[in-house]
Amino acid sequence: MDKPTLPKGTRDFGPAVMAKRQFIFQTIRSVFRKFGFQPLETPAMENLSTLTGKYGEEGDQLLFKILNSGDFLKDVKAESLSDARSLTPRIAEKGLRYDLTVPFARFVVMNRNEVSFPFKRYQIQPVWRADRPQKGRYREFYQCDADVVGTSSLICEAEIILMIRDVFRTLNITDYTIKINHRGVLNGVAELIGTASNPTALFVAIDKLDKIGEEKVREELAGKGLNGRSLDLLFEMLNVGGSTPEKIAVLRERFKDNAPGLKGVADIETVMDLLKSSGSDDAHVEFDIPLARGLSYYTGCIFEVKINNVAIGSVSGGGRYDNLTQAFGDKENLSGIGFSFGVDRIYDAMEELKVFPKKTQISSNVLVCHFDEASLRYGLRVLSSLRTEGIACEIYPDISKIKKQLDYANKKQIPFALVIGSDEMSSGLIALKNLETGEQEKFYLNQIIDQLRS
């Protein structure tokens, strides 16, 4: 029999990695809660009718589809068997969740009457994409989303910035940039250079500036018919420099009589102002005029977070949308805003930066060691007393040499050992061994409990 393997692009998370991951999840979850977000979970499987058409054609290709149960060929006509594309919808009705936003929109539409708006929800679950696996890109990975729907207040935008900084502060990530832009600014630019009627090609090209540079983007856009004057104007706008207030001032001047542009600039200004009202400042925030973000459903502010000095793409992103639920036939415009932390990338970045806390607790605090049946039995009672006090502990389950027991503790990074022999049983004084320093001293059980709890 062959040794078992894992499906491509998936991973096991053993105890040491889990401890670090839980540290990240716990940090994000507690910040979400502190900001008034409530938890939601949706099923891993969704009907393909819910998922298809929401992520563009490329996204549809990347959906994992689940084979119908039972005799799934029963009602399939012969002509459908000719190719995969026509057969798929006949033999697969369900797919795996591709992100958390579409399931959230589906939930809101299905629970319109029970939900009280503005609805602030967070959701921490894995998603699946049949992408080609590569460094930092997995086929199963976690998203941690927070969304507010039912308000257009820019306080939500300001709070996203506050939450990102709160999370990164706790994670000990110090060098990062929160890029902010606004679809209005981009639409304003498109209008100025005369491509407002179909700006998508423009935004797609701009989005690549980071990767391929100005010259290549110019070439691409020239190929799409943009003339030299428009291109010059475009890059004059995209390259406006200075602080955020300086950029705002220049753009406002440029956007005279340009409604979407002025709205974009005003929103960014208000967000900055709300940060000040919150007693905060614009630390880490950069008004990044070329930031476009692919997803077409954004309508207001957009965000992207990059950790500096690591070879990892953006670790968080999001933006405002005005009609998320319309894809499900919802008549009302529900304005909302959401953003997402990519835990797997944050993990990789933290490993690279070596910023994980040295002691992420991954096991018991104490191992109870013993010499024979009698001291093992005595140890069981000690174990119960420790656990009653909430101290995580374990006993070596077999009668073995002390060295083997201590090796076990060291391998599991258990920081303390209690060694119980006949002396200990008769005196009640138990040896507490610090496995890091090697120090050992005898104490009564209640003293040991006091020490371990502190």
Place this chain on the structure above:
Amino acid sequence: MDKPTLPKGTRDFGPAVMAKRQFIFQTIRSVFRKFGFQPLETPAMENLSTLTGKYGEEGDQLLFKILNSGDFLKDVKAESLSDARSLTPRIAEKGLRYDLTVPFARFVVMNRNEVSFPFKRYQIQPVWRADRPQKGRYREFYQCDADVVGTSSLICEAEIILMIRDVFRTLNITDYTIKINHRGVLNGVAELIGTASNPTALFVAIDKLDKIGEEKVREELAGKGLNGRSLDLLFEMLNVGGSTPEKIAVLRERFKDNAPGLKGVADIETVMDLLKSSGSDDAHVEFDIPLARGLSYYTGCIFEVKINNVAIGSVSGGGRYDNLTQAFGDKENLSGIGFSFGVDRIYDAMEELKVFPKKTQISSNVLVCHFDEASLRYGLRVLSSLRTEGIACEIYPDISKIKKQLDYANKKQIPFALVIGSDEMSSGLIALKNLETGEQEKFYLNQIIDQLRS
């Protein structure tokens, strides 16, 4: 466009339900940790070669299979297209996790050299089964497993009982039974009545005693060739009554010269004795001689937990196995023991018994209310101060009537509101409103923080 729906047998968990579920998960997780178990997570998808053949033929039918990506029909020969059974392995290489035990065994085999034994792992993840949905049975549900591999110490069995009682105590479930039996006892019985060579049919029939009663089981076994004398002897053994020590005494007498039977009885006795050594007793434990449990890989003690007075099957179960990893070609016998909590059934039982704590916190502690732009801005600063102190809070994001803001707080069960008007801004004395009692009093911010933190 049709209103979206959920796939059959799956559920969304909104904030109120999530709060209760998190209470259960948190309870189980902290007990697992207190007993020295470490976390593991495995991917939702496994290769079908890992899953198939591990759960019996019925189990194989219930696996959700994932359609290969891309042009999955490319290399499929025409003759495979005739029926679903022969087509499936050609177009689906992966399936969804059916339980947590097989992925755990796969992990141990793949990480033999890194894992230090005895390995105590816990795992809390959803599993998927294409079962017919019905009350208490879902197609996606969570399992919470704890396993120890690499030791045959009966301390593990005793600790399972201690953990179950610890979890149920915290969950406020008081009326339940932990049934314990031993495969040796069953094998001993099979030997006594002369069916030892192929006991499976016997165990399958016995397992139904609870549901269909003695008469029907007698009929079934008679149909399989068991004679009247054997049947009488069988039920004499299964119906041995009394306390656990009394049952042990009777069986020991019966099992004279019957090795598996004597081993089974001795193990049960030792487990009870280890409970005593731990300063505990046999509360809730019942030596249930007919308890068989379906899974054929058990070799020692087996467990099943039933909550009394609710119409829900077992909520937890497990047992000892000696060769879990052999299915993956592992040569060594790794003795281990595992058990699993079914959170979804525990949830349903707790709802039926109405034992959830009244105040499962599901939202912020405070809503900051305001009258106009100035008080909203003032409120943002108050909000920051509260959050710095770790108090979960939010501000109503739009300028609206106070009544609307308080309605929002009430709907979300936010217990307190801070009402900020011009008086408050000039004096620094802010009205703190208890939304449950309606009481309202003015305090300085630092006093409010002290109150909310306590």
